[in-house]
Amino acid sequence: MTPPAAPLIRATDLTVSHAEPDRPVLSHVDFHIAPAEIVTVVGPNGSGKSTLVRALLGHVALDSGQVERAPGLRIGYVPQRVHVERSMPMTVRRFLSLPRRVGNADAAAALARTGVPGLEGRQITALSGGQFQRVLLARALLGDPQLLVLDEPTQGLDQPGIVAFYKLIEEVRAETGAAILMVSHDLLVVMRASDRVVCLNGHVCCEGTPQVVSAAPAYRALFGAEAQGTLALYRHHHDHDHDHVAQGHHHGPRCVQDH
């Protein structure tokens, strides 16, 4: 383990409420993310995951607490459910130049990096969900971010698409050294791709390495049967050297990852 570097973002004692001040969406949440770290926030619907992200980005007013961002921090953001009106003509190339204009070579390189080379001339509204996610990621990468923030980046993708997307995220981290903050529903995959998992339900239920969190009673209480699956999978993944030969076939994470 490397010694802890100064965090890119540190939030202390965040409390945020939308409508009713006595029922905050987030209460007394502490959060930090270090350079090159992959942190995933998991939690049930309405647990304040997106609100946490938006608070960290400074898009919502805080009831209490504070968010400190490293000076000049460059953030690449992929919001949840980006909907583009069909009335708006927009090629992929033009989209990459919003709001900061980028050169053709940079645009082509970013698209190639995210696995969708040559899409420049296509209309945004004609892309598949997976292609559009990758274009959004390419756009976020064009700002040379120190921190990538992805809110439910795999919504609407099928299982192979999800796995491929997380693989891409890991590659991006390895190449650029960017830290990555994700919000996700995909417990099984998230657990493998993250350095640290924060389990949120209005407050931080538990956090730590995927192994620690998947074994934590709070996490298992929150996610029930699915959590049991994560735990099993996680152990399977880490103990695989022993069993694999004897099993004949296995549908462990590696099997999925190869596709």
Added chain:
Amino acid sequence: MLDDFLIRAALAGLGLVLATGALGSFVVWRRMAYFGDSTAHAAILGVALSFAFSLPIYLGTLAVAVAMALAVAQLAARGQAMDTVLGVLAHSALALGLVGVSFVPSLRVGLDAFLFGDILAVTRADLAWIWAGAAAVLGLLIWRWQRLVTASVNEELAMAAGIDPARERLILSLALALVVAIAIRLVGALLISAMLIIPAAAARGFSATPERMAGSATLIGALSVLGGLSASLWLDTPAGPSIVVISAGIYAFTLMVCRR
């Protein structure tokens, strides 16, 4: 040359189109069509006030249109359902304007000119107002173009880039108020939205980027103005509605040609 009423009409129409091509594209992208209608209807109240207080009608309509834009922005920020708010404000403003007009005897006769426009009666002073207003709107849009387009694509993406979507929305609202003020003499309160929406909708079919759509909408608007004025001259039809009919024809044509 400016002595010819037809030349003045053409110049006035082309000046207006300079602003409506780009602004109309935003109206289409952001679904502000109803908003445009509301602002335009409210302008009738502005006409009545201008006559009552002997102001230049451009100032009176501009003031009321701006007030309308700000009122809508306020109500929208409070979370009211947008089409309900606009429906209430648009028709209340129109009704209030018509009631106001009844107190201004000199206007009772000439009200048609402000409901349907009278582009053939444009004076040199009108031309100056129209071109100054259109240039201001176009300049404003070009100046903030990248921010406006980003905020129109997606507000979250805009915020992450340090753009305040509410501010860009307000800028568009104010630009719309200005266009309403300069357009009311030309095409009238009832047809201003048509000048904004129809050319932009026609341009959508064959445009790949926002810039091309704005440019094409401007050209289609210009063709409509020239075509409408010609039609008005030869067929003795009312000029404002003729312009709108021509652009509706172009829209129908592009629908058939650009099947998507």
